[in-house]
Structure formats: structure tokens, C-alpha cells
Amino acid sequence: MTTSVREGSSPWRSVLPVAAVSVLLAGCGAQVQEGSAAADTVTVERCGEEVEYTTPQRAVAYEGGSADKLFALGLADQVHGYVMPPANPPVEESPWAEDYASVEFLGDDLLDRETVVDAEADLVVAGWNSGFSDQRGITPEILDGIGIQSFMHAESCFNYPGFPERVTPFEGLYTDLDRLGRIFGVEERATELVEGYRERVAAVEEQVPEGDPVPVFLYDSGADQPFTAGSQVPPNDIISSAGGENIFGDLDERWTQVGWEAVVEAEPEVVIILDYGDQPAQEKIDFLTSFPAMSEVPAVVEENFFVLDYNEGISGPRNIDGLESFAEYLRELERG
Structure with missing residues (x-):
């Protein structure tokens, strides 16, 4: 018998411009570099669509993957809160448990428009059909119409209507970190993370039996x-x-x-x-x-x-x- 059960497992509003100076962020110590995209706006692709973003200060994340990406980038100070459906294991088990504790828990249900509006969110981070949903009336297009920015995981974009994008899942992770780094003005931190993850994947692949x-x-x-x-x-x-x-x-x-x-x-x-x-x-x-x-x-x-x-x-x-x-x-x- 070869059974492995891992220990600890259970499986927009308008915002003020951010000055283009170095600002120490929470978590992993990411910094906003002088002259980076953090000044006012930056254009970044969202599932193949060019979108202009203003630096967020009250981001809302749906599910652990979204919040983890923000926290890994050291952005806890710019995260207002998170929505975590019951399927997700307890956030206390997360490597970023302290960051979760420092922001607001907004609900344990599916993502909806009322929640993000009440939170005065200026960015919502989620996936297509895993957060954003036509059926539930919370899509990037709808949020655009009420002045709330949105970011979709690249991994989820290949069937997004109108603006499809196809990447392999790991490349989707790297793409998201790069894009979020540009949106929040922490490009160097994003580059460091992606390089580290690529090295870890390569090390695994070198040991394949x-x-x-x-x-x-x-x-x-x-x-x-x-x-x-x-x-x-x-x-x-x-x-x-x-x-x-x-x-x-x-x-x-x-x-x-x-x-x-x-x-x-x-x-x-x-x-x-x-x-x-x-x-x-x-x-x-x-x-x-x-x-x-x-x-x-x-x-x-x-x-x-x-x-x-x-x-x-x-x-x-x-x-x-x-x-x-x-x-x-x-x-x-x-x-x-």
C-alpha cells in the first residue's frame, strides 16, 4: 500500500493615485519601484483584452488561489478582504495565514456583485466560471460598467467569451504573477517569484524516474x-x-x-x-x-x-x- 496523506491538508471605486516612490509593502517585503507602473495607470491584458488599470488599494480576492497570489507578491496592505467558499480548506493552514488574518473575511459563499460593491472594492481577482459568472451576474464586463476593476486567472481564460486566451496551467500562474506585479507596481517581486517557481519545476523535472x-x-x-x-x-x-x-x-x-x-x-x-x-x-x-x-x-x-x-x-x-x-x-x- 502506497497512500500519501499530507500533514496539514484537508485537498471599483476610483482610487487616489499612488506616488511614484518606493513604498514598503507587507508580507514578503515587495517594493513599488520608482518609475514603475504604480504611478497612475498601466495597460495589462485580461484574457486577451487590453485593459487599463489604476493601482488598486482595496482588492477583493475570491478563493485561496487568488488571495495567495496577492499575498505572495507582498500585497496584503492593498487587499481589503477575501471571499472563501466552504470547499476551501481553512486559511489557517495557508503559508500566508498571517496575511489572511490581517484582511477582512467577506463571506463563505460564491462571489456576487453585492459583496464587492459593499466592500468598496477597486479590484476583484477571480477565475472565469470559478468566481466570475454570467449566471450570477458578476462578470468583468458588468464590473467595468460600475467602475470596479477585475482580474481573471489566465488559466481560466481559454473559454472566456469574446476574449479567449490559451496558456498551459503553470504558464497561467506565471502570467498572473507578472500581470499582477505590473498592476500593483511590484514587477521585481513578481519576476523573483516566477524565476523561483520555474527553477523549482525544472528541478523536479530533472529527477523524473x-x-x-x-x-x-x-x-x-x-x-x-x-x-x-x-x-x-x-x-x-x-x-x-x-x-x-x-x-x-x-x-x-x-x-x-x-x-x-x-x-x-x-x-x-x-x-x-x-x-x-x-x-x-x-x-x-x-x-x-x-x-x-x-x-x-x-x-x-x-x-x-x-x-x-x-x-x-x-x-x-x-x-x-x-x-x-x-x-x-x-x-x-x-x-x-
Whole structure:
């Protein structure tokens, strides 16, 4: 049995111009450099659309990935608060727990327009269909119309209507940090972060075990049909960079439903359990090990389960932590 359960896991308003001087920021000590984009406005792409941003002072983040990106850039002083749905593990488990504690908790539901208006937000950071939503009436276009700036994760943009953008998930993380760095005027800090993350990914890829990639199935949830990761979300890059192969990596989707027959036919040797919400990872493992359709799948027979924290699976800095842990797991895996 090769089961890994990681310790600590559970898976616009108008603003005053900012003077173009060096200002020490909270968190990681990022600085606004003289002559940087922090003076008044800067033009940055938002899912392929050129958008002019004024330096935010009351940003609102939706979910851990959004807040983590801002906190990693040392921007806690310019974050007003966050909305954190119940699926997200407790913020006290975050590497940026102190930053979360220093800003306002705005709600534990889905993102909505009323919340950000009441917060007097001058920037909302979220993903397309994972925060911003036509159905719920909170889109970048709607916020533009009421004077609230918005930023969308590049990883989520490939199906954004009108202004699509396609990047691989890890490149989406790097792109977001670069763009947020420009919007907030902390370009040097963004560059340092991205270079560090690229180096960590390269170090993992240099240690990939010899032989064929390990077939991997990510199990998010679902009994009648499993919910899993396609090619357009971070677990796909985590799996491939670690030396595995996402059995649904050929699906040009983000998170999607598939059939159990397809899972069985792919014969995954490892199952990644995405850990979040009110269903513990062990309950998902118990379901898979007792589910007759999966009884002869190699990963289930060998009980090769790896638990990936929710914030390691959605776009954010903790993707790199998830990669390193999963890569270590694969290096120690005894294949039949």
C-alpha cells in the first residue's frame, strides 16, 4: 500500500493615485519601484483584452488561489478582504495565514456583485466560471460598467467569451504573477517569484524516474460519474512534470465529468484525491476501494492514493508545493 496523506491538508471605486516612490509593502517585503507602473495607470491584458488599470488599494480576492497570489507578491496592505467558499480548506493552514488574518473575511459563499460593491472594492481577482459568472451576474464586463476593476486567472481564460486566451496551467500562474506585479507596481517581486517557481519545476523535472510515465487519474468527486481534471487545470501540469500522465490529459477541458468505463480502460496506476469540502479524502478513498467497477484497476488494487490539497490543485503558488510532493511520491512508488 502506497497512500500519501499530507500533514496539514484537508485537498471599483476610483482610487487616489499612488506616488511614484518606493513604498514598503507587507508580507514578503515587495517594493513599488520608482518609475514603475504604480504611478497612475498601466495597460495589462485580461484574457486577451487590453485593459487599463489604476493601482488598486482595496482588492477583493475570491478563493485561496487568488488571495495567495496577492499575498505572495507582498500585497496584503492593498487587499481589503477575501471571499472563501466552504470547499476551501481553512486559511489557517495557508503559508500566508498571517496575511489572511490581517484582511477582512467577506463571506463563505460564491462571489456576487453585492459583496464587492459593499466592500468598496477597486479590484476583484477571480477565475472565469470559478468566481466570475454570467449566471450570477458578476462578470468583468458588468464590473467595468460600475467602475470596479477585475482580474481573471489566465488559466481560466481559454473559454472566456469574446476574449479567449490559451496558456498551459503553470504558464497561467506565471502570467498572473507578472500581470499582477505590473498592476500593483511590484514587477521585481513578481519576476523573483516566477524565476523561483520555474527553477523549482525544472528541478523536479530533472529527477523524473526513468521509464514510461505513470498513468494517473485525478478523482475530484462523483459516484454516478467521476469529476476529474482535463488538460486546462494545474493538476495536469503537476502530473506531467512529476513523471506521470493524466489519463484525461487529452480532454481540452478544465474540470469535467467522464465515465467510469473510461477510467477503468485507462488502467491508472495512481489515483490523486483532490481534498476539499465536507467529504474527507479518506471517504473518497473508501468509496473507490469499495466500488465494484474499480476493483481491478491497478491503483485501487495496490492502494496507490495520493492526496492533493485543494489549494495545490487550483491556480496559485501552492501548485508548486503540490508538484514537489507528488513528484517525491512518484519517485518512491514501486511499480508492478
